[in-house]
Amino acid sequence: xxxxxxxxxxxxxxxxxxxxxxxxxxxxxxxxxxxxxxxxxxxxxxxxxxxxxxxxxxxxxxxxxxxxxxxxxxxxxxxxxxxxxxxxxxxxxxxxxxxxxxxxxxxxxxxxxxxxxxxxxxxxxxxxxxxxxxxxxxxxxxxxxxxxxxxxxxxxxxxxxxxxxxxxxxxxxxxxxxxxxxxxxxxxxxxxxxxxxxxxxxxxxxxxxxxxxxxxxxxxxxxxxxxxxxxxxxxxxxxxxxxxxxxxxxxxxxxxxxxxxxxxxxxxxxxxxxxxxxxxxxxxxxxxxxxxxxxxxxxxxxxxxxxxxxxxxxxxxxxxxxxxxxxxxxxxxxxxxxxxxxxxxxxxxxxxxxxxxxx
Ligand code: HEM
Numbered sequence: 001x002x003x004x005x006x007x008x009x010x011x012x013x014x015x016x017x018x019x020x021x022x023x024x025x026x027x028x029x030x031x032x033x034x035x036x037x038x039x040x041x042x043x044x045x046x047x048x049x050x051x052x053x054x055x056x057x058x059x060x061x062x063x064x065x066x067x068x069x070x071x072x073x074x075x076x077x078x079x080x081x082x083x084x085x086x087x088x089x090x091x092x093x094x095x096x097x098x099x100x101x102x103x104x105x106x107x108x109x110x111x112x113x114x115x116x117x118x119x120x121x122x123x124x125x126x127x128x129x130x131x132x133x134x135x136x137x138x139x140x141x142x143x144x145x146x147x148x149x150x151x152x153x154x155x156x157x158x159x160x161x162x163x164x165x166x167x168x169x170x171x172x173x174x175x176x177x178x179x180x181x182x183x184x185x186x187x188x189x190x191x192x193x194x195x196x197x198x199x200x201x202x203x204x205x206x207x208x209x210x211x212x213x214x215x216x217x218x219x220x221x222x223x224x225x226x227x228x229x230x231x232x233x234x235x236x237x238x239x240x241x242x243x244x245x246x247x248x249x250x251x252x253x254x255x256x257x258x259x260x261x262x263x264x265x266x267x268x269x270x271x272x273x274x275x276x277x278x279x280x281x282x283x284x285x286x287x288x289x290x291x292x293x294x295x296x297x298x299x300x301x302x303x304x305x306x307x308x309x310x311x312x313x314x315x316x317x318x319x320x321x322x323x324x325x326x327x328x329x330x331x332x333x334x335x336x337x338x339x340x341x342x343x344x345x346x347x348x349x350x351x352x353x354x355x356x357x358x359x
Contacts, residue, residue, distance in 0.1 A: 001272075001273040001275055003275045003278035004278075004279060004282050004284065005285040005302070006282075008274050008275070008279035008306065009306050011252060011261065011272060012252075012302075012307040012308075013306065015308050016040070016256070017254065017255065017259045018253070018254060018259070018274075019040050019252060019253050019254075020038055020039070020040055021040040022253035022255050023251055023252070023271075026038075026251065027192075027196075029146070029149075030196075030199075031199070032152075032188065033189050033191060033192025033193075033195075034188075035192050035193045035196045036193065036312075037309055044308065046181050047185070047189075047193065050175065050176050050182075051172060051176070051312065055315055055316055056315065057315040060316060060319055063106070064323070066102065067102055067320055068323055070101045070105070071320070071323050071324045071327055072327065073101075074095075074097050074098050074101075075094060075327050075328050075331065078090065078093050078094035079328070079331040079332045082335065082357055082358060083332070085359075087357070087358040088357055089354045089355060090357050091206070091210050091352070094209075095209035095210050095213070095324075095355075096206045097114060098205070098209065098320060098324060099201055099202050100114045100118045100206070102316075103117075103198060103202060106171065106172050107159075107171055107194065107197065108159075108171025108172070108173055108174065109171075117152075117202065118202065120148040120151055121202040122203060123145050124148050124149055124152075124199050125145075125349050126144070126145060127144075127146070152195045152199075153191050153192070153195055156173075156195050159173055159194070160173060160187075160190060164177055172194070173194055200312075201313050204246060204247070204349065205316075205320055205321065206351075207246050207350070207352075208246055208317065209321065211352060212240050212325065213357065214337065214341045214352050214355050215243065216240075217336050217355075218337070219292055220336070222292065226329065227333040227334075232294055234322060235294055235296070236294035236325075238301065239292060239293065239294050239298075240292065240294075242301035242303060243280070243289075243291075243292045245276060245301075246303065246345075246349055247277075247303070247305070247348065247349060248277030248348075248350055249274065249275050249277065249347040249348070250276055251271055251273060252272045252274060253269065253271055253272070254266050254270045255268065255269070275347075276302035276303065276305070277347070277350075279302045280301045280303060335357050335358065335359055336358060337356060338356040338357065338358040339354065341353075341354070
């Protein structure tokens with residue numbers, strides 16, 4: 001396990017020594033096939049290249065209206081209930097649906113499927129926690145995850161066939177199906193890549209929203225500062241993500257006979273746990289890293305990974321987060337937690353179980 005910020009960045013940059021590709025079976029189990037995340041070669045760049053332009057910050061400006069529309073439809077009814085005096089769990093009643101609806105629209109998928117998408121994605125996300133639990137309950141969690149991957153694979157296979165038969169528009173599935181590189185991808189890789197996109201752009205962003213609400217409610221003075229100065233929103237989101245990192249650990253496999261970290265030899269074939277959650281609290285990089293401080297001078301953190309596999313959707317996640325938080329603070333400048341927050345999800349994708357909000 002490595003925990004320092006610099007060691008984490010070095011390991012994530014050196015893909016020849018610390019490989020994702022050698023963990024392919026992990027990704028195949030999760031998504032039903034090889035995706036960009038399971039490749040360390042030129043093939044990774046080619047596969048990532050199919051969608052990378054779409055996810056660039058400037059290109060995403062054209063998606064702003066779509067995100068605003070989705071956010072408004074979820075935030076406003078939630079705020080109405082809270083202002084009327086109800087205590088409302090923000091996860092099922094606001095944050096959970098936002099990223100699912102956004103990615104479903106971008107993939108050109110029937111929006112009425114969004115609850116099913118969330119359910120599949122949640123089941124897939126629980127698998128990692130279940131992997132370390134040998135009890136019948138743990139095994140059932142893993143089985144549910146596998147069934148969800150198979151179901152989502154089946155749905156994607158059909159959508160891909162439809163796009164081939166009917167041309168298709170400017171959605172992300174069509175973009176991959178009609179890309180030149182698709183000829184060099186197997187059917188299973190195309191299906192798995194689209195499945196991964198649903199998963200990656202889904203529970204992650206919803207959990208960061210829930211974490212943000214909980215963190216601000218626990219720091220009312222910083223919430224007030226943010227309400228008064230919205231220019232602080234991007235910084236606040238990054239600081240909360242640093243402080244309460246969602247993806248705590250990234251696995252890599254050593255594929256070299258002379259791998260070393262801080263002079264310590266690591267055997268060939270060993271699995272390395274890159275603890276980016278720990279790297280994000282490295283006192284050599286951040287003063288008092290255990291404190292949440294939205295006024296910190298921004299420095300890159302590891303919450304979206306680092307190096308070749310750095311998150312493809314980070315600009316989209318940031319856009320969704322910023323639009324959501326701005327609208328929420330406009331309508332609900334003061335709120336508190338009606339119950340203490342319990343974090344779940346293990347090291348794979350950590351987040352609050354419930355966020356009970358009241359005024
Ligand atoms: C707050 C939200 C998000 C978090 C915390 C997050 C986190 C991460 C992390 C840590 C990685 C690196 C994985 C590794 O090194 O093995 C990653 C990769 C990836 N993410 Fe995200 N992600 C988020 C949102 C999204 C969204 C919205 C999308 C797309 C719609 C997305 C798509 C991907 C993809 C495709 C990869 C693989 C990139 C590659 O291997 O080149 N993510 N993400």
